[in-house]
Amino acid sequence: MRRLGGFYLLAVAVAALPFIFPDNYFVTVVGVSAGLHAILAVSLNLLMGYAGQISLGHAAFFGMGAYTSAILTTRYGWNPWPTILVGLAFTGVIAYIVARPILKLKGHYLAMATLGLGIIVHIVIVQMGWLTGGPDGLGSIPTLSLFGWTVDTDLRWYAVIGTLLMLVIWLALNLIDSRSGRALRALHGSEVAAEMMGIDTAATKTGVFVLAALIASLAGSVFAHQQAFVSPGSFDFFFSIELVTMVVLGGMASTYGAVLGAIILTFLPELLVVFEDYEVMIFGAILMGMMIFLPQGLFIGFQDLLRKFTHRRAVTKKEESSHGVA
């Protein structure tokens, strides 16, 4: 694995923040939410950014994990840990079943199909009130605890979700650099050309779709235990769109970009609260501005700017030194 520098830097930053800003609302409360969003964005980016398969229904898998944990703990009195595994198994099976037919579609049709999937799951959650609590949701979901260490403060949740985020990032970085990761990036360019390399494109697409769904399900379970309450509103169509926006804003096909996009889209509304009624307008304007000036996404856009800047400096230095020789 090359270039893990960025990873260690991010890990240190995530670990250091609560010490630099102790008891800060933006770190331990908004930060936890940003962390969960980042996990989701990284998983969606594997599917969308790298493999080039758009999904407008990613919130569905997040919801499946969350509701599996919520239902099993509150209605059947399960311990939280096995519910996470059951959530993963359930989501994985559903994702696997829908993946093959759905991923035969391309472009707008794939967008429509995944959109449909997201809406169906949302409707099921709302309608199956006897199980899911319907529009009112489910409350009193127990928190996680391990060997007597109960995750019951904002700071502890920050630690759990921060660790999980770093694990998911590490997984994504390694996957992308592996043989399977190359296969993903190849089929993004041209499926026929990928087939000609001997890549089973249908199996590869199914694999990444299921993996992205599993990560979302894991995030969902953790979300349910952290919030202690779930309701259908957290898993609707708009949340799927928000996740897509995070990936696109940060920069498609960049894991760090997805993290950055998630952080910005989580913090921006919090910061814009001061504008009250104009919040949404300003939010929209900022998004438009970013996409106009940095169309490749923030992370890649900034990288390019930085490269240009350092390149210019290198060139001037060279010129200076050659003048020196002359």
Next chain:
Amino acid sequence: MPSNALLQVTGLTAHYGPIQALHEIALEVNPGELVAMVGANGAGKTTLLHTLSNVHKATSGQVIFDGQEITRTAPHKIVQAGICHIPEGRQVFAPLSVEDNLLLGSFTQRKNKAWVAEETDRIYTLFPILKEKRRQAAGTLSGGQQQMLAMGRALLGRPKLLLLDEPSMGLAPLLVAEIFRVVRELNEKGVTILLVEQNAKAALGIADRGYVLETGRVVLSADADTLLADEAVQKAYLGH
């Protein structure tokens, strides 16, 4: 019909919707041969290769490769069986680095790590420019360099048969000569090649045998030299 041919095609037809693109194609490629399939634009050359690789489905007919029928085998399994296809227009993976493109070529060779390392070195010796630019995005290479990359990438699939589609397309004459020299060299080193070309003179110039394809039909087949000397071929394709 006993045959030692590496690739044996009989009665192969293919359609685009209602339009028939290939009519009862019959051809064979023997081990070690370099066979050229020449024909004008739209004759069905690319369709033929796509049908052999099964990225375009055959309507009827039979493709036998290395003693196995592969007419309806999934494309990625055909690659595993040993047919590597260098598509028209190169089709390198533009945003990926040259190195990643080559690694993708060795996708089916995951168990032969040592061989892949050796072959990669050989390819870098054959095309030094690829080594120099191995960290660059493949899309930044020139057309000729992309053709070299596409060939290197295909060789890393350890092909028993290489399908080469129009390697001269869009290249300057000097580069075309260079590419054809490399194709000849590969064949001399033992790679069996089916070359599809519009540039009949250059293709037949390096081939052992040739076929002439016209509107989806094989109309002539003979030794390359015979075809080059054939009056009809000269008139139609060589501009004499």
